[in-house]
Amino acid sequence: MVEEPSPFVEVEQPPVVESEPRSGDVMQKPEAAGNTRRGPVLGGLILLAMGVIFLLRNLGFDLPVLDNWWALFILIPVVTSFDRAWRAYQRNGQRMTSEVSGTAIGALALTMVMLALLFDLKWAIILPVFLILLGLGALLSAFGASREP
DSSP states (O other): OOOOOOTTSOOOOOOOOOOOOOTTOOOOOOOOTTGGGHHHHHHHHHHHHHHHHHHHHHTTOOOOOOTTGGGGGGHHHHHHHHHHHHHHHHHTTSOOOHHHHHHHHHHHHHHHHHHHHHTTOOHHHHHHHHHHHHHHHHHHHHHHHHHOO
16 A cells, blocks of 8 residues: 655745846835835924914914915825925936826926915916916926936
């Protein structure tokens, strides 16, 4: 009678050897520890400043605060978007890429919406500015894409 090996016995596997990266491999540089907290810090500072301003106003201090103060909350994604665009610009060797231009144009568009709501600007003027921003974004993407490797 021939004994068959048990299916429950572990077979020893050869050790995994990590190979050196080849010259064609793309290595992502890990972000520095300080850069990963930049977005939450900026958002926290904006919320802190707004809270202090509103508290001082409610305590009776005469501060010039606009009627549409709630539009200032749009600053949080605006600052975050500009930060992402800057980090993408730095990460791509200080080149204008579609990622950089798209993020920056989005931040500019949000800024325009915030300003329009904050200062009660006429949308008849704001909408053509959006078209200009879209055209600018298309041009930046076109010129940035021609220089990408």
